[in-house]
Amino acid sequence: MSTTRYTKDHEYIRVEGDTGTVGITDYAQSQLGDVVFVELPAIGKVLAKGAEAAVVESVKAASEIYAPVAGEVVAINDVLGEEPGKVNEDATGDGWFLRIKISDPAELDTLMDEAAYQDFLKTL
Amino acid sequence: MSLEESKTAGSAPALLHTPLYALHVARGARMVPFAGYAMPVQYPTGILEEHLQTRSKAGLFDVSHMGQALLEGPQAAARLETLVPGDLTSLVPGRMRYTQLLDAQGCILDDLMVTRLENDSNGERLFLVVNAATKAQDFAHISASLPDLRLTPLEDRALLALQGPAASACLAQHFPAVATMPFMSLIEIEQEGMVWRISRSGYTGEDGFEIAVPADSAQSFAERLLADETVLPIGLGARDSLRLEAGLCLYGHDIDTTTTPIEAGLLWSISKRRRESGGFPGAARIQCEIAEGPARRRIGLRIEGKVPAREGAVIETPEGVSVGFVTSGGFAPSLQAPIAMGYVASAHAANGTVLQAVVRGKKLAATVTAMPFVPNHYYRGS
Numbered sequence: 001m002s003t004t005r006y007t008k009d010h011e012y013i014r015v016e017g018d019t020g021t022v023g024i025t026d027y028a029q030s031q032l033g034d035v036v037f038v039e040l041p042a043i044g045k046v047l048a049k050g051a052e053a054a055v056v057e058s059v060k061a062a063s064e065i066y067a068p069v070a071g072e073v074v075a076i077n078d079v080l081g082e083e084p085g086k087v088n089e090d091a092t093g094d095g096w097f098l099r100i101k102i103s104d105p106a107e108l109d110t111l112m113d114e115a116a117y118q119d120f121l122k123t124l
Numbered sequence: 125m126s127l128e129e130s131k132t133a134g135s136a137p138a139l140l141h142t143p144l145y146a147l148h149v150a151r152g153a154r155m156v157p158f159a160g161y162a163m164p165v166q167y168p169t170g171i172l173e174e175h176l177q178t179r180s181k182a183g184l185f186d187v188s189h190m191g192q193a194l195l196e197g198p199q200a201a202a203r204l205e206t207l208v209p210g211d212l213t214s215l216v217p218g219r220m221r222y223t224q225l226l227d228a229q230g231c232i233l234d235d236l237m238v239t240r241l242e243n244d245s246n247g248e249r250l251f252l253v254v255n256a257a258t259k260a261q262d263f264a265h266i267s268a269s270l271p272d273l274r275l276t277p278l279e280d281r282a283l284l285a286l287q288g289p290a291a292s293a294c295l296a297q298h299f300p301a302v303a304t305m306p307f308m309s310l311i312e313i314e315q316e317g318m319v320w321r322i323s324r325s326g327y328t329g330e331d332g333f334e335i336a337v338p339a340d341s342a343q344s345f346a347e348r349l350l351a352d353e354t355v356l357p358i359g360l361g362a363r364d365s366l367r368l369e370a371g372l373c374l375y376g377h378d379i380d381t382t383t384t385p386i387e388a389g390l391l392w393s394i395s396k397r398r399r400e401s402g403g404f405p406g407a408a409r410i411q412c413e414i415a416e417g418p419a420r421r422r423i424g425l426r427i428e429g430k431v432p433a434r435e436g437a438v439i440e441t442p443e444g445v446s447v448g449f450v451t452s453g454g455f456a457p458s459l460q461a462p463i464a465m466g467y468v469a470s471a472h473a474a475n476g477t478v479l480q481a482v483v484r485g486k487k488l489a490a491t492v493t494a495m496p497f498v499p500n501h502y503y504r505g506s
Contacts, residue, residue, distance in 0.1 A: 009125050009126065010125055011125060024125055028125055031154075033154075033165075033166055033170060033171050033361065034170050034171050034172040036172075036430070036432070036455040037430045037431055037432065037455070039431065039484070055484065056125065057431065057432050057455070058171075059171040059172060059175075059361060059365055059454060059455050059457070060165070060171065060361050060364075060454070061434070062432070062434065063125045063126050064125060064126055065125045066125065081430075084430075088170075
């Protein structure tokens with residue numbers, strides 16, 4: 001059983017036990033356009049909530065991806081090295097960025113659930 | 125993540141619309157602010173595919189935000205030569221040149237296309253196309269500097285660009301005469317009492333045309349071009365990546381009021397006569413730079429790996445000595461690799477020189493590369 005939470009910066013974190021998979025939402029990928037490169041952090045890196053976790057390069061621009069909650073990077077999606085377009089094709093599936101071991105599950109409560117995020121998108 | 129575009133779109137002042145605004149919206153374009161206009165940065169097709177479409181078939185661009193004007197009066201070509209280093213008096217009617225408006229230091233106020241039209245009873249007539257962001261100041265500068273001529277901005281017109289290997293066949297279905305037009309020529313066609321101006325020129329490195337049409341006719345004509353199965357609408361995103369691959373300067377980035385045409389590698393746009401006789405703003409400096417070489421030069425860079433080096437990135441020697449900076453950079457869809465252009469000290473500007481670009485603290489190996497990055501395909505006769 002997993003739950004997904006969202007930030008106002010359009011990152012998602014899909015929580016499974018004490019880890020969470022982080023990526024960008026479908027809305028975010030559609031706004032970015034074609035992704036041509038993703039710079040991912042080293043495994044073992046400890047991220048504060050809101051710290052820069054990755055950089056995604058589209059044809060047009062570089063955008064920073066922030067950690068939705070604090071934690072240690074335990075996995076990265078190596079496939080993006082060869083196939084950055086996965087972010088556009090399947091942002092919330094195969095286009096995930098990294099997995100973190102969540103330091104403080106209470107931080108998840110500061111994020112939006114699916115319904116709140118959909119409402120947030122309507123305000124943009 | 126940061127989505128700067130959507131933030132600026134929300135807070136920007138009211139944006140102007142081109143005559144094709146409704147077409148862009150109807151086709152699902154993502155509209156962004158550009159030079160005071162709401163412009164399509166891409167359609168649902170996406171920048172990569174729009175770019176490759178233009179290289180392989182044809183793309184239709186809305187460039188109506190650019191400034192069009194007529195400059196008319198006695199000796200108009202010779203008079204405009206006092207503001208630009210391009211050779212205009214040798215232009216015959218129906219031919220055009222690329223040149224630059226210069227300031228007293230020989231730096232670039234704007235770059236523009238100048239076409240000689242047929243004379244009328246008042247003298248010579250020139251058709252100018254200038255950049256959107258600079259058009260008001262350009263027209264004010266030209267009017268103030270050449271009070272003996274009449275400058276008429278053409279506000280009620282759209283400008284479409286049809287670019288790519290299929291452009292000629294597509295446009296010839298509507299105007300058969302365009303098929304054999306020389307590169308950098310222009311024809312005027314009267315349609316229902318209005319003048320249309322079609323030039324064989326563009327900003328992609330491909331064969332193609334720019335078509336100046338009355339605003340009222342723009343949408344229906346664009347729809348007719350788009351009905352051709354070889355043509356797709358293309359946004360400003362791909363326009364930028366196409367011109368970067370073609371090694372063409374973007375005003376405000378690769379050239380501006382801190383750069384001269386010689387530093388920018390635009391000596392080819394200054395004829396022998398004008399190099400020798402001068403008579404344009406900053407001529408003494410330009411002639412000195414031609415004779416002795418400029419202190420810095422615009423170069424192309426191929427970046428190793430996949431990380432784009434973008435505008436502002438520092439360019440260093442392999443030893444870490446800063447020698448310049450990137451002015452345009454990104455991912456080249458035709459090459460599937462990052463490319464950039466920028467300025468470096470002339471000692472490091474030779475093709476093949478190994479340098480590095482600094483991106484987020486990382487040093488990316490880069491090699492000075494001749495431009496265009498991809499071969500151009502301008503029309504050179506059938």
